[in-house]
Amino acid sequence: MGRAIDLRTLAAMLVGVFGFFAVISPVPAWALIGGGLVILIGSALSPRALRADRRRSQPMSGPVVWPNPSMKAVAEALPDPCIMTDAQGIVRFVNDLAIQRFGLVSRGDPLNFKLRATALNDALERVVALDRAETAEWLEKIPTERWFEAHLAPIHFQPDPHATLRRPDFVIVVIEDLTERRRSERMRADFVANASHELRTPLASLTGFIETLQGPARNDAVAREKFLGIMMQQASRMKRLIDDLLSLSRIEMKAHMRPDAIVDVGELMWDVIDSLQPLANENAVELCAEIAEKPMPTMADRDELVQVFSNLIENAIKYGASGGKVDISAEADPQGGDQWLVSIRDYGPGIAEEHLPRLTERFYRADIVSSREKQGTGLGLAIVKHILTRHHARLQIESSLGAGATFSVRLESQSAIAHSPQINTPNGEQTRTHQSPAKIIRAR
Amino acid sequence: MADHIVSSYDQELKLLMTKIAEMGGLAEGLVADSVTALTRMDIGLAQKVVLTDARLDRLQHEVEERAILLIARRQPMALDLREIMGALRISNDLERVGDLAKNIAKRVTAMHGNMVAKQLVIGVEHLSEIALEQLKAVLDAFTTRDDAVAMEVRKRDDEIDALYTSLFRELLTYMMEDPRNISSCTHLLFCAKNIERIGDHATNIAETVHFVVTGEQMIEERLKSDGSSMIGSIGAE
Numbered sequence: 001m002g003r004a005i006d007l008r009t010l011a012a013m014l015v016g017v018f019g020f021f022a023v024i025s026p027v028p029a030w031a032l033i034g035g036g037l038v039i040l041i042g043s044a045l046s047p048r049a050l051r052a053d054r055r056r057s058q059p060m061s062g063p064v065v066w067p068n069p070s071m072k073a074v075a076e077a078l079p080d081p082c083i084m085t086d087a088q089g090i091v092r093f094v095n096d097l098a099i100q101r102f103g104l105v106s107r108g109d110p111l112n113f114k115l116r117a118t119a120l121n122d123a124l125e126r127v128v129a130l131d132r133a134e135t136a137e138w139l140e141k142i143p144t145e146r147w148f149e150a151h152l153a154p155i156h157f158q159p160d161p162h163a164t165l166r167r168p169d170f171v172i173v174v175i176e177d178l179t180e181r182r183r184s185e186r187m188r189a190d191f192v193a194n195a196s197h198e199l200r201t202p203l204a205s206l207t208g209f210i211e212t213l214q215g216p217a218r219n220d221a222v223a224r225e226k227f228l229g230i231m232m233q234q235a236s237r238m239k240r241l242i243d244d245l246l247s248l249s250r251i252e253m254k255a256h257m258r259p260d261a262i263v264d265v266g267e268l269m270w271d272v273i274d275s276l277q278p279l280a281n282e283n284a285v286e287l288c289a290e291i292a293e294k295p296m297p298t299m300a301d302r303d304e305l306v307q308v309f310s311n312l313i314e315n316a317i318k319y320g321a322s323g324g325k326v327d328i329s330a331e332a333d334p335q336g337g338d339q340w341l342v343s344i345r346d347y348g349p350g351i352a353e354e355h356l357p358r359l360t361e362r363f364y365r366a367d368i369v370s371s372r373e374k375q376g377t378g379l380g381l382a383i384v385k386h387i388l389t390r391h392h393a394r395l396q397i398e399s400s401l402g403a404g405a406t407f408s409v410r411l412e413s414q415s416a417i418a419h420s421p422q423i424n425t426p427n428g429e430q431t432r433t434h435q436s437p438a439k440i441i442r443a444r
Numbered sequence: 445m446a447d448h449i450v451s452s453y454d455q456e457l458k459l460l461m462t463k464i465a466e467m468g469g470l471a472e473g474l475v476a477d478s479v480t481a482l483t484r485m486d487i488g489l490a491q492k493v494v495l496t497d498a499r500l501d502r503l504q505h506e507v508e509e510r511a512i513l514l515i516a517r518r519q520p521m522a523l524d525l526r527e528i529m530g531a532l533r534i535s536n537d538l539e540r541v542g543d544l545a546k547n548i549a550k551r552v553t554a555m556h557g558n559m560v561a562k563q564l565v566i567g568v569e570h571l572s573e574i575a576l577e578q579l580k581a582v583l584d585a586f587t588t589r590d591d592a593v594a595m596e597v598r599k600r601d602d603e604i605d606a607l608y609t610s611l612f613r614e615l616l617t618y619m620m621e622d623p624r625n626i627s628s629c630t631h632l633l634f635c636a637k638n639i640e641r642i643g644d645h646a647t648n649i650a651e652t653v654h655f656v657v658t659g660e661q662m663i664e665e666r667l668k669s670d671g672s673s674m675i676g677s678i679g680a681e
Contacts, residue, residue, distance in 0.1 A: 109458075112462060113461070113462075113465050116472065117473070118469050141476050142573070354609065354610045354613050356610075357606045357607035361570050
């Protein structure tokens with residue numbers, strides 16, 4: 001922590017000193033700065049930097065001082081998103097990292113058009129008013145929880161010794177992502193809270209049976225067999241709960257990082273279907289798959305997507321077993337939008353409408369008895385939702401009582417993601433194509 | 445930032461928009477904090493929300509004054525005038541959003557640590573997540589003048605309504621099961637209603653954005669899918 005601040009203060013000082021010399025520019029001063037900075041100037045004056053200069057928008061009015069190329073070069077070299085604003089809070093420069101992280105922040109617009117956090121807004125006002133460095137920390141809840149800390153410092157080009165109140169020419173804003181650190185602190189607390197709440201019931205039951213076996217049922221062979229069976233059930237329920245809670249925590253840890261591997265949806269679906277065939281046979285359910293033949297590349301974490309579709313198909317098999325059939329399809333979304341649509345439809349008893357909006361909440365069960373019977377933990381769909389949020393995908397559930405249920409997932413195609421400005425596509429990976437007929441009906 | 449000398453109409457207008465963005469950030473923060481206070485029963489945070497809301501009210505007055513001055517001095521036409529009218533309407537909506545968040549915070553204090561079933565609170569939190577998404581999307585749509593995003597927000601309000609109806613039903617069931625639940629469930633019900641209203645304000649803002657960008661008023665009535673007004677005879681079922 002201390003080191004990070006030092007680095008940043010140093011960077012800000014460097015920019016300040018450098019800007020000062022660049023503007024005043026007495027020849028001997030350059031000699032003092034030394035070789036390292038000469039290299040920086042070289043890079044700052046490179047064709048790329050000059051092009052960037054020509055692209056900037058026109059100042060609105062009055063004499064506007066722009067960050068000079070050397071300041072920009074320093075800002076680009078920082079390992080964190082960096083934005084420079086003028087004393088009015090109008091954005092004058094944004095480095096590439098900031099554009100990647102926060103999307104396009106238009107130069108000439110106020111900073112708070114893009115970053116509305118009150119803490120940042122207030123800190124910026126204080127920097128200008130009090131002419132001193134400030135930090136601001138805030139939490140962004142949407143779309144996934146992210147913590148940020150901004151370090152702001154005023155920068156002066158021409159210090160005026162006679163002025164009573166000096167306004168900085170620029171404010172440099174460097175934003176650090178604290179998400180990982182904060183999340184691991186929170187994760188531990190949440191895990192303990194959830195685990196202790198949900199594990200208490202099976203644990204109480206286990207303890208009860210152990211006490212009975214130690215006492216009254218000590219020599220009762222029939223009761224012992226029966227109790228041991230129940231204890232086994234409760235213990236495995238606890239195990240499933242812990243597994244699910246752990247995987248939920250793991251997914252939450254990664255929630256703010258967009259997955260970057262290329263995965264073929266069709267191929268992945270076949271793998272999932274193959275792995276669930278035994279469960280389908282056991283429940284006398286027929287899996288009917290209709291997977292489009294062409295490659296359907298998307299950016300994903302393969303294991304996580306496997307978990308999503310396994311959970312959904314497993315649910316369809318378990319809760320829709322009475323329908324005897326589960327339809328699985330994957331294709332280009334007929335509604336357009338350069339995305340893939342995966343649907344899983346069962347013909348079971350369906351879900352009442354009032355439960356639908358709430359199914360993805362953790363520990364929400366539409367039918368508690370049936371969920372317990374089917375060995376559900378109440379976390380399956382919560383896990384699905386979290387993974388899909390990380391993939392910027394959406395889950396749609398359609399159902400009514402007696403009419404089965406359809407779970408649809410819309411995944412952005414790889415090309416759609418590659419065209420969005422915030423993502424860097426990793427190169428070198430090739431999409432594998434899958435050779436299978438367009439329509440395959442698999443009988444059990 | 446408040447005392448700089450404005451030299452052009454554009455700059456005055458941009459300053460007005462900055463104030464709207466500031467109100468937006470503040471309102472988003474209040475909603476998020478009030479719901480966090482509710483889920484964690486954090487009375488300190490709840491009190492902070494109540495105090496911060498006053499700032500939103502002050503900002504709204506400031507926006508109003510600036511807007512009136514702008515209209516009086518510059519007599520804007522067409523898009524310029526629409527932008528100022530839009531800013532006025534949105535500041536009204538955001539001020540109301542702040543009031544609703546404040547009301548949730550006050551209820552947290554009133555509930556006094558009497559926690560209701562965890563599942564219900566998760567439901568309210570879920571509702572607030574969608575409302576916050578809507579608010580964020582529509583505020584971004586306003587600064588970028590993106591009509592498509594605004595219309596998307598307007599369509600998604602159904603999701604909030606459906607979730608609210610579901611929560612309403614469940615809360616009612618809880619109250620009937622055990623009269624001791626009534627007081628805390630009522631507070632929670634109002635919290636949910638407030639969040640649902642916040643979603644409605646996001647829809648209002650979406651319509652304003654549409655008006656600013658296209659010059660057309662949204663006339664067609666949006667179909668309300670909040671079915672809670674139909675639930676009454678649940679006990680007789």
